[in-house]
Structure formats: C-alpha cells, structure tokens
Amino acid sequence: xxxxxxxxxxxxxxxAASMAPLVLPAQEQNAATSEIFRRYADHVVKIQVVETGSAxxxxxxxxxxxxxxxHIVTNYHVISSLINSPTRYRAELIETxxxxxxxxxxxxxxxxxxxxxxxxxxxxxRFTLGPASIEQGNRLYSLGHPRDLGLSIVEGTYNGLLLHxxxxxxxxxxxxxxxxxxxxxxxxxxxxxxxxxxxxGNQVSFLxxxxxxxxxxxxxxxxxxxxxxxxxxQVGRQLRAYQDVYLHDMFDANTKTIELGPFRVATQxxxxxxxxxxxxxxxxxxxxxxxxxxTTDDDIYLDEDQTTGSVSIGHELISTRTLNASRFFSLxxxxxxxxxxxxxxxxxxxxxxxxxxxxQSDRTTMRATLCLRxxxxxxxxxxxLLKLAVLGRSDVGLVTTLTMTGVSFENVDRLSRRYxxxxxxx
Amino acid sequence: MALIxxxxxxxxxxxxxxxDALPLTIGRGLANDIILDDPYVDAxxxxxxxxxxxxxxxxxxxxxxxxxxxxxxxxxxVVLQPGAALRIGRTxxxxxxxxxxxxxxxxxxxxxxxxxxxxxxALPRLLTTTRGRLTxxxxxxxxxxxxxxxxxxxxxSGSSVFGAALAFAAFAALWATVWSFVGRxxxxxxxxxxxxxxxxxxxxxxxxxxxxxxxLAFFFPDARxxxxxxxxxxxxLLAALVAGHLSLxxxxxxxxxxxxxxxxxxxxxxxxIVAALVADDKFSDVPKFANQLKPIRxxxxxxxxxxxxxxxxxELKDEVDxxxxxxxxx
Numbered sequence: 001x002x003x004x005x006x007x008x009x010x011x012x013x014x015x016a017a018s019m020a021p022l023v024l025p026a027q028e029q030n031a032a033t034s035e036i037f038r039r040y041a042d043h044v045v046k047i048q049v050v051e052t053g054s055a056x057x058x059x060x061x062x063x064x065x066x067x068x069x070x071h072i073v074t075n076y077h078v079i080s081s082l083i084n085s086p087t088r089y090r091a092e093l094i095e096t097x098x099x100x101x102x103x104x105x106x107x108x109x110x111x112x113x114x115x116x117x118x119x120x121x122x123x124x125x126r127f128t129l130g131p132a133s134i135e136q137g138n139r140l141y142s143l144g145h146p147r148d149l150g151l152s153i154v155e156g157t158y159n160g161l162l163l164h165x166x167x168x169x170x171x172x173x174x175x176x177x178x179x180x181x182x183x184x185x186x187x188x189x190x191x192x193x194x195x196x197x198x199x200x201g202n203q204v205s206f207l208x209x210x211x212x213x214x215x216x217x218x219x220x221x222x223x224x225x226x227x228x229x230x231x232x233x234q235v236g237r238q239l240r241a242y243q244d245v246y247l248h249d250m251f252d253a254n255t256k257t258i259e260l261g262p263f264r265v266a267t268q269x270x271x272x273x274x275x276x277x278x279x280x281x282x283x284x285x286x287x288x289x290x291x292x293x294x295t296t297d298d299d300i301y302l303d304e305d306q307t308t309g310s311v312s313i314g315h316e317l318i319s320t321r322t323l324n325a326s327r328f329f330s331l332x333x334x335x336x337x338x339x340x341x342x343x344x345x346x347x348x349x350x351x352x353x354x355x356x357x358x359x360q361s362d363r364t365t366m367r368a369t370l371c372l373r374x375x376x377x378x379x380x381x382x383x384x385l386l387k388l389a390v391l392g393r394s395d396v397g398l399v400t401t402l403t404m405t406g407v408s409f410e411n412v413d414r415l416s417r418r419y420x421x422x423x424x425x426x
Numbered sequence: 427m428a429l430i431x432x433x434x435x436x437x438x439x440x441x442x443x444x445x446d447a448l449p450l451t452i453g454r455g456l457a458n459d460i461i462l463d464d465p466y467v468d469a470x471x472x473x474x475x476x477x478x479x480x481x482x483x484x485x486x487x488x489x490x491x492x493x494x495x496x497x498x499x500x501x502x503x504v505v506l507q508p509g510a511a512l513r514i515g516r517t518x519x520x521x522x523x524x525x526x527x528x529x530x531x532x533x534x535x536x537x538x539x540x541x542x543x544x545x546x547x548a549l550p551r552l553l554t555t556t557r558g559r560l561t562x563x564x565x566x567x568x569x570x571x572x573x574x575x576x577x578x579x580x581x582x583s584g585s586s587v588f589g590a591a592l593a594f595a596a597f598a599a600l601w602a603t604v605w606s607f608v609g610r611x612x613x614x615x616x617x618x619x620x621x622x623x624x625x626x627x628x629x630x631x632x633x634x635x636x637x638x639x640x641x642l643a644f645f646f647p648d649a650r651x652x653x654x655x656x657x658x659x660x661x662x663l664l665a666a667l668v669a670g671h672l673s674l675x676x677x678x679x680x681x682x683x684x685x686x687x688x689x690x691x692x693x694x695x696x697x698x699i700v701a702a703l704v705a706d707d708k709f710s711d712v713p714k715f716a717n718q719l720k721p722i723r724x725x726x727x728x729x730x731x732x733x734x735x736x737x738x739x740x741e742l743k744d745e746v747d748x749x750x751x752x753x754x755x756x
Contacts, residue, residue, distance in 0.1 A: 284581055285580070286579055287579060323579055326721060327575070327577075328579075328721070329719050329720055330576050330579065331579045332719050333717055333718060333719040336719055337715075337717035339713070341711065341712065345711075346709040349711070350709075350746060350749050350750045350753060351708075351710050351749070352713035353742060353745050353749065354713050354714065354715035354742070355648075355715075355738050355739070355741065355742045356647040356648075356715050356716040357647055357729075357730045357734075357735055357738055358644075358645075358647065358728060358729045358730065359729055359730050359731070359732060359735050360730070360731065361731070361732050365724035365727055365729055367647075367719055368735060369715045369716070370735075370738070370739050370742060371713040372739075372742050372743060372746045373711075374747065374749075374750040376753065376754065382743075382746070385713060387715075389719055391719070391724050391727060392723070394721045397719075409743050412743075413736055413740070416736075416739060417733075417736055420735070421732060
C-alpha cells in the first residue's frame with residue numbers, strides 16, 4: 001500500500017508528461033452525467049508546466065476557478081517542479097479554445113497536496129467552495145484532463161474519509177487517471193466535494209477534502225506577507241509544523257506493546273499506522289525469524305523521485321536452537337547490517353552519516369546506531385534511521401529499526417530516546 | 427695484513443680465498459685463478475694486481491657487465507681494502523681482513539638448557555623446513571575454513587566451507603608459484619614451499635588481526651583510532667609479505683627487502699586514501715556503520731546511557747549540517 005500510493009502519485013505526474021496513448025474504459029453515460037458535464041465543463045481548465053529552456057510541456061494537470069478574481073485550485077504535485085526549480089519552469093493554463101494564459105502560484109499546502117494559482121482571467125464561470133453534506137454511496141462526478149486526452153467526466157461513488165491516514169483523504173470508487181490531478185469532484189448539485197489527487201488502481205481513487213482547499217484559499221486571499229511566498233523553505237516549514245502535531249506523543253509511556261520472543265516492543269504507535277507480521281520457519285534452516293512492522297501508509301510528495309513524511313518501525317526477532325554462540329552472532333550481525341534505509345536522491349538529501357554506541361537503557365543492553373541525513377533545500381529537516389540490536393543472549397536476538405523521514409532534529413532526538421526505552425526484556 | 431676475498435654467489439653460497447699470490451684473474455673461463463659459475467660473468471672478467479705503490483687493485487678486463495661498486499659501474503681500477511664490496515655479474519665480492527675480530531663460538535649444549543633453545547627457533551624452523559612450511563599452509567587453510575563456517579549459517583554451509591578452503595589453498599598455491607618463478611629468474615632457486623609459507627603466515631596474521639579488530643570495534647565503537655590502527659597493521663603485514671617473498675627470491679640485503687615492502691605498502695596506503703576520499707565525496711543512500719555484534723555477557727560491555735547517546739546524536743547532527751553546508755557551498 002505504501003508502495004502503491006507512491007507509485008501511483010508518480011505516475012499521475014510522470015505519465016502525463018510522456019503523453020502515452022491509452023484506451024480508456026467506455027464511460028457509462030446517462031442524462032445526469034451529460035447534464036453535469038455541460039454545466040461545469042467551462043469551470044475546469046488544463047494546467048500545464050512548461051520547461052523554459054525547451055519551451056515544451058513537462059507535465060499537465062487540471063484545475064478549476066474558485067473566485068471571480070481568477071483564482072484556481074489545483075494539486076501541489078501538479079506544479080511542484082516550479083517550486084523546486086523556479087527558474088527552469090513556468091506554469092500556464094489552457095483554455096477550452098486552446099489559448100495559453102500565464103498563471104502564478106500564490107499559495108501551497110504541501111501536506112495536503114494543494115495549491116492556489118492566480119490568473120489574469122476575471123469573472124469566469126466558477127465553483128463556490130464551501131461545506132457540503134454527503135453520505136457514503138452518493139454519486140460523484142470527477143472532471144479533468146486524463147492523459148491530456150481532453151476534458152472528461154468520470155462517475156464515481158463516495159466512500160467516506162479514509163480512517164487511518166496521516167493526511168485526510170476521501171475514498172472515491174471510480175477511475176481517476178493521470179492528468180486529472182487538481183480537477184474537481186462534485187456531487188449532483190454541483191458542490192465541490194474534493195480535489196482529485198491520486199489512485200491505487202482498480203477504481204480505488206483518492207480526493208483531498210474540499211475544506212482543506214477552503215482553508216488554503218482563505219489564507220491566500222488575506223495574506224500579504226511576503227515571507228509566505230511559495231518556496232521550498234515554506235515547504236519545509238509546513239512539513240515541520242504538521243509533524244510536530246502528529247509526532248508529539250509517539251512512543252510515550254502509553255504506547256501499545258507486544259511480546260516478541262523474550263522481548264517487549266512497541267507496536268501501532270498511532271491509529272494511522274498499519275502493522276504487518278510474518279515469520280520464516282523452514283525445517284532445514286538452523287534459525288527462525290519473526291518480523292513485525294508498522295508504517296504510516298501515506299507520504300508527502302516532494303518531487304518526481306522524492307517523498308517524505310513517513311514513519312515506520314520494524315522488529316526482527318531471530319532465534320536458534322542449534323547454532324553455537326559465534327555462528328548465531330555472525331548471523332545476528334548480518335541481520336543488523338542489512339540495509340533498510342529509505343532511498344534518496346542526491347538533489348534532495350545528503351549522504352547518510354552514522355554513529356554507533358553500546359547503550360544501556362534500564363536493564364536492556366543494546367548496540368545502537370543512528371544514521372542521519374539532511375534535506376538540502378527544505379531548511380532544518382532530516383531523515384533519521386535508528387537501529388538497535390539487543391545484546392545479552394546467545395540464542396535469540398532482536399534487531400529493531402525506527403525510520404523517520406522529513407522530521408526536525410528535535411523529533412529525531414526525542415523519538416529515538418523514547419524508542420530506545422520502549423525496547424525491554426519481558 | 428692478508429686480504430681475504432669472500433665470494434657470495436646468487437644463491438647465497440659463500441667461498442673464501444686468501445689473496446697471497448697476486449696478480450690473479452677472475453672469470454667464468456676454466457683457465458682463471460678464481461672461477462665464477464655465473465652466466466653474467468665474462469670468460470676473462472677481471473684481474474687483481476698490486477700497483478706500483480704496493481696497493482691491491484681490481485681491473486675490469488673489458489667485460490660485458492663490468493665491475494660495480496656501490497651500485498655503479500667502475501671502469502677505472504678499484505682499490506681493494508678490507509670492507510670493500512664489489513659486484514661482478516650477479517656475484518658479490520667482499521674483501522676482508524684476515525685478522526678481523528669474529529664472535530666466539532656458540533656453546534652447543536641443548537641438554538643443559540632444554541627449555542629455551544627450541545622455543546627461540548620455533549618460528550625459523552616453521553619458515554625454513556619443508557614440514558614447517560606445509561604446516562603453516564595447513565593452519566592458514568583451516569583458519570579460513572573455520573572462519574567461513576562461523577559466518578555461514580545457511581543450508582549448504584558444508585559445501586561453502588569446503589569451497590572456501592579450496593579457494594584459499596588455490597590462491598596461496600598460485601601466488602607462491604608466481605613468486606617461485608620470479609625467484610628462479612633472479613637467483614635460480616624455485617622456493618615454492620617457502621613462498622607458500624610466507625603467504626600463509628601473512629594471511630593467517632591478517633585473519634587474526636581482523637578478528638581482533640572486530641572485537642575491539644564491538645567494545646569501542648567510538649574509538650576513531652581503531653580505523654587508523656587497523657589500516658596501519660594491514661599495511662605493515664603487506665610490507666612484511668613483500669619483504670618475505672623478496673628474501674626468498676632476490677639477494678637484496680634485508681634492509682632493502684623491508685624498504686621495498688614499505689614502498690609497496692606506501693603506494694597501497696595512498697590508493698586507499700584516494701579511494702576513501704572519492705567514496706566520501708560520492709553520494710550514497712546506503713548508510714555505513716559499525717555493525718559488529720559479539721556473543722559476550724551484557725555486563726562486560728562498556729555502555730552509554732540514553733542521555734549520553736542523545737549527545738552523540740547531537741554531534742552527528744553537527745557533522746551532517748557541516749557536510750550539507752559544504753555541499754551547498756560547492
């Protein structure tokens with residue numbers, strides 16, 4: 001799931017740019033759908049990011065008018081290359097007749113994947129954003145430019161807010177396709193319910209709830225603060241502010257624990273974590289492994305190859321009945337050395353640096369390694385990897401890993417210390 | 427004062443001649459007074475005679491390879507005094523004083539001191555007798571096989587242990603063969619077992635040291651000196667390896683053998699440093715860390731408290747910040 005989301009977000013962005021021809025499933029048409037399309041088609045525009053050097057479009061997405069002054073809502077990931085390399089890219093909107101008009105990004109919300117654009121077009125047909133009531137099973141209609149094939153309408157079903165996510169998402173049963181990102185999804189009365197954002201394939205699609213867009217638009221309209229201009233520094237500030245809320249209580253004294261062999265370890269640090277387990281028992285292997293891991297499903301899109309904002313923990317219990325101490329420990333050391341660090345791109349992060357110490361926390365002696373790398377352009381944000389191997393028995397061991405991406409050093413420090421004390425003998 | 431000529435051939439075998447009846451001739455030809463069995467020596471190579479002042483001199487008789495003193499060819503006659511050393515072809519000539527002081531004879535009394543004598547000679551005997559040399563090779567192969575067995579816990583550990591033993595034996599044999607041919611070309615001795623002993627000793631020492639280093643790194647992960655110590659000892663072992671092979675395959679003096687060994691180590695050290703700097707500069711998203719784990723009672727392991735570890739984390743942050751700043755400035 002973790003993988004799928006990231007993969008799909010990447011495709012939304014990347015495939016749209018490659019313009020691969022694709023046959024779409026035929027839409028089931030009915031009177032209501034065609035009526036809605038007729039009524040709202042002119043509210044929606046195509047957003048195009050153009051590389052200034054080659055004057056060719058680098059990616060496309062959708063957006064829609066929300067004020068008489070020409071403000072447009074879209075996704076952050078549609079225009080993220082502009083924030084990453086402001087001199088290399090510019091954005092424009094394409095009107096129904098094909099005319100291109102320049103637009104500027106005036107506000108971003110990287111956490112919820114939203115952006116507000118400003119255009120010079122006044123008094124265009126537009127949506128009014130506001131609260132709307134909706135129930136599970138209601139019919140919804142998504143508008144946008146799938147794979148640059150022209151404005152399309154897709155029918156779908158509202159399936160409520162996702163329960164266990166770090167960032168609020170509406171679950172839409174319907175086929176969103178690359179290029180529809182940033183387009184509106186409306187109910188039969190024409191109220192915007194959410195903004196198209198991603199898909200996991202097979203009709204499982206996701207929307208950003210409209211209230212996030214309302215908040216961002218209000219902020220964009222009142223703000224005259226120059227320091228709040230969209231920039232990578234602002235992206236960094238938004239990530240930090242958001243994480244301070246959800247990381248605050250993680251691994252405190254009330255954290256749920258499970259028993260794993262002779263150890264007691266943390267599990268399900270918060271409701272938005274999903275936990276999985278598996279084990280490796282094979283009759284002809286002289287050891288057994290049991291794995292338990294928990295991870296946040298969602299991460300934040302930064303650029304084509306870089307996501308951030310996820311936290312995960314993983315426990316690996318290794319035990320043996322037949323291996324002697326030296327052989328068991330060479331196996332254990334190999335497990336400890338296994339690379340499970342998140343990948344990274346040189347443009348975004350530095351190389352890892354690590355320090356290792358033997359640490360005693362309460363009655364637990366362990367080998368502790370902290371690896372750290374810093375984001376190059378996002379201010380004081382880091383990826384942290386804490387690896388612990390509990391020492392003291394020659395027939396059983398536990399390698400446990402805490403991975404934090406896009407967090408402040410204070411959070412790395414606090415969570416690492418708490419995590420260390422959460423690992424104990426039963 | 428009678429002058430003694432000491433002749434040491436390429437194989438290290440020495441003979442002595444008292445220089446009473448001068449002049450005399452030196453060469454490979456059987457008509458000479460002193461005959462040298464050295465293919466680099468002319469049939470009539472040199473002549474030793476007394477000049478008008480009564481001083482002994484050696485004259486090059488127009489030979490192909492000449493007479494060398496201190497590494498350079500001498501065409502003019504060279505005056506012979508006690509202590510002078512010359513080279514003709516691959517044969518070394520040293521001139522000594524018949525009256526020079528020599529050390530007293532060793533007391534040959536093994537029955538009187540049975541405990542000390544054999545222990546002193548254990549290593550030389552391992553290195554000089556064929557049986558000792560093959561024992562060293564066996565120790566090396568067994569040590570590596572045992573080490574492989576410790577590190578391999580998967581299904582086919584038996585075959586991988588056997589494979590490792592075979593691989594190390596084959597490597598040592600190949601390596602020793604190359605050196606043996608080098609020795610045959612230079613000093614016309616094919617010392618296969620000797621070269622096997624040298625590489626075996628070096629590799630066994632290397633394995634022992636890397637095991638010791640692993641334990642040290644486990645106990646003291648923050649000791650930065652360990653890395654330097656590790657490299658230092660590895661390079662010293664390399665120098666010893668080179669010197670050992672040279673002692674069997676050349677007639678260089680011991681000092682020059684070690685010098686050659688340290689030159690090779692020095693070159694390796696420079697290569698290591700350059701490689702480390704390049705690797706340090708290259709971006710990687712795979713972390714590297716001290717991952718040793720050793721089976722020992724937890725109470726015996728020196729540890730830090732979580733609070734102290736927090737200080738370590740802060741140091742790490744400063745390093746990462748510094749690296750990020752360095753990259754940004756570039």
